[in-house]
Amino acid sequence: MSDTVLKAAAAIRNAKRVVALTGAGASTESGIPDFRSPGGIWETYPPDEFATIEAFTANPDRVWTMWHELGASLLDVAPNPGHRALAEMETLGHLHAVITQNIDNLHQAAGNTKVIEYHGNARRLHCMACRVRKPMPLDQPRAGAPRCDCGGVQKPDVVLFGELIPPHAMFEAEALAQGCDVMLIVGTSAQVYPAASLPVTAKKHGATIIECNIERTDFTAELSDHFLAGPCGTTLPALLSALRD
């Protein structure tokens, strides 16, 4: 067991409230590509053409080509050992909540019960006209943007660039960041705001920052007290077994 893992486990064991912030790196070992690593989604679908609310409004059918591919990649995915370690940490009382930027539902599938979906969830549709939300039929072949019964265009219920974070998620995440004494950051490149400001808030309120990533990020230099290098499907189970000892 590495010294870093032991120190991180000690910080979690002594904490009153641990909160995790996860990004796409938490799901790559479930077979879902992340966004910015080589081979990531943005390589095929540049974000300014496919992930902004302007692009969607201008040409919903074109933007849906990305969501159809992304939806298909979510069809038969399952939680990986990293997701399961976070769920077990909650069961053991060592994790209060997960704030996730991911839209794949895998934390819930792994068993975490307090999950804040900061960027929405790809399993729902959201009508641009009447605002009604409905489950997204993930296996439905898509030749363009679906239409609502009201005739409006439906978008995936995820937060595109230029869209506000859902207020309930925004406020709950902010309160969790202010109130935690350990923040466990898993698999995020720290590039997207306001999500990337949550660890800054936590640190400002005295939290210890533990970061799990396969690369060093802006957080690593500026915020992290413990950096667990490597795939989170390995580092999180190692952290869990140190907590069990």
Ligand code: BV8
């Ligand atoms: C908003 C759609 C107010 C959903 C996404 C200039 C400065 C600051 C901010 C801005 C700015 N200009 C514009 C903005 C605002 C903008 C923004 O932050 N832009 C950035 C790019 C500069 N933000 C917004 O627009 C947000 N809304 O601000 O509202 C507003 C309102 C009106 C007008 C203006 C502002 C909305 C942000 C949400 C955007 N939606 N995607 C989806 O597809 O999921 S963003 C996209 O990036 C995803 O949501 C994703 O969750 C998010 C963050 O990415 P990561 O999760 O970190 O993934 P990434 O691939 O980047 O990194 C993966 C990491 O994991 C890597 O470090 C890798 O090494 C690591 N990894 C990989 N495998 C593993 C691993 N680690 C461990 N183990 C592994 N196995």
Ligand code: ZN
């Ligand atoms: Zn509608």
